[in-house]
Structures are given as C-alpha cells and as structure tokens.
Amino acid sequence: MKFQGINIPKDVTIKTMVLNIHTNPEIWGPDAFKFNPERFADGISGSCKLPHVYMPFGMGPRVCIGQHLAMVELKILVSLIVSNFSFSMSPKYVHSPICRLTIEPEHGVNLLVKKIHK
Ligand code: HEM
Secondary structure (H helix, E strand, C coil): CEECCEECCCCCCCCCCHHHHHCCHHHHCCCCCCCCHHHHCCCHHHCCCCHHHCCCCCCHHHCCCCHHHHHHHHHHHHHHHHHHEEEEECCCCCCCEEECCCEEECCCCCEEEEECCC
C-alpha cells in the first residue's frame, strides 16, 4: 500500500496523533491552523475533505462515553451565556495559539463582558 508517496509494507501499523489529523491542510485547507468555527456552518460533512477523520471524542471501542452529555451541556451553557451577556475582545489580548494537549491560547483570552439588560 502507498501512503503519501511512501510504500507501506504489509502488516505495518501506522499511528498518528489526532491533533495532526485535525490540523492537516490537505484535509482542512490552507487555513487549517486558523480558529474558524464558521467552517462548520454546513455541518461536519461540509467542513473538510474527509469528514470521517474529525474525531474530537475519539473513535472505536474507547470512544468518549460522555460525548452526548458534553454536547448538551455546552449548548445549554453557550445559549445561557450569549442570551445574558455581550462580549468584546479586550485590548490586553495577545494572539498566541499554542499546542499543549489541545490547541489553546497561550496567555488565555481576555474578554470585556457586559450584562445585557432585558
Ligand atoms: C467536550 C467534552 C469532552 C471531550 C472533548 C471528550 C473527549 C474524549 C476523548 C478524546 C476520549 C478518548 C477516546 C479514545 O480513546 O478514543 C474520551 C474518553 C472518555 N470520556 Fe470524554 N470527552 C468530553 C466529555 C466527557 C464527559 C462529560 C464525560 C462523562 C460524563 C466523559 C467521559 C469519558 C470517559 C469515561 C472516557 C473513557 C472511555 C473509555 O476509555 O472507554 N467525557 N473523551
């Protein structure tokens, strides 16, 4: 079998980090490293060339058992937050994405939060 131009002998196992797959420009396009939630506007299937390689909760027999609870919790949390507060970026924010376990802002994200009065 050939993989990226290299001959892979029979019975050889290839492993890679999910992070590499989730940031591969051949799959996600030239802006693969950019934080761009809009890429999911048409769902996961419209977000990249190989949607089946998107696996934030893992894959197979050890897949995250809390994934559906996590998604429901996040939807409730985000809807409560955006319906009660408005946000803008603080001038203190320094853009510096860094790869630790996941890609995250090295110095955090400073936001200015304003309560929405209803
Ligand atoms: C956004 C939130 C979460 C993310 C991104 C996440 C992601 C993951 C990932 C990547 C794995 C490893 C899957 C693998 O080995 O292939 C995992 C495993 C696991 N997750 Fe989550 N998880 C989240 C929330 C939760 C919640 C809310 C719970 C429980 C209420 C949970 C319980 C577990 C458990 C028990 C495993 C181990 C499953 C096993 O090894 O059989 N997770 N999770």
